[in-house]
Amino acid sequence: MRFSAIPLVALGLGLTACGSQSDDTPAPTASATGAAAPAPAPLPTEIPIQFQGRWGLNANDCSGDPAAAKGLLTIDASTLRFYESTGTLDEVTSSTEGRLRGNYSFTGEGMEWQRDEILDLRNGGKVLVRREFGEGASPEAFDYTKCE
Template identity: 25%
Template sequence: MTARLICVGASLLGVAVGSCLPVASDQQAEAKSDPVTVTNPAPNATPVAEVPLEIAINQFPSGYQGRWAKSLDDCPIDPDHSENVISLQGRLLKFHESAGTMTAGKRMTSKTIEAEFDFVGEGEKWTKSIGFEMSENRQKLTRTDQDSGIDYHYVRCPKLMAG
């Protein structure tokens, strides 16, 4: 019970705690009431289950924060000057000529979040719902515009280009 409270507390703070990661074990057999999805398991590796969380968040979890680009070649470009680069920092999502502030969010699973953003840019203001899904190796990010259903794919930029 104490470990569960620590995991929930860490999740609320957006902090990764190794003991919170799902591990294939007898406990999973007991938790069959919740749907578990395993995607692309590596050969000879213990599959990692996708665990439903549905935890309220008010900023990007630490693993999501940083600069993301359509390709590694785009990483050096400032997000303010390219449609191919986004930056996720705290509550802020920076796009080309606009920035959104997370007003409400939910960590749906250990790899997915959904959030509402208030955007400003080019003299206008608007609200948008966006989903994010992290790849297994945490090097790729898919951004989904909830209104149109369009997916945008990014790769993680090196840490020196984090903002």
């Protein structure tokens, strides 16, 4: 007696279809070790310490002379302070090692505005690259050097 492989394959496919899930619930994801993937770390609520300090666009900004320090950026746990404006952190939207993105409320020269800012540390934390997004934002990045 000879059996054809086609009916056996069809039977196998029919049994597989009967055993499949009928709901749209996704299967749980697991890591390579079989454990459930860890929950992402919570975002910080302040500007991390490695970003804090005095940063200059040029050497004069770090000289200590306020009249010459028009490119000085001073960062603390909640603010970005510039020569004529201050941005207060409203919310951190993403954070990784050496990078922080957040929404800030700015005031300066009698005006108020919002900005989405990215701060990137480079060169072992000696260089800070700042980029801004939103209406009226500069299309270019600003490169700061850590003041000693």
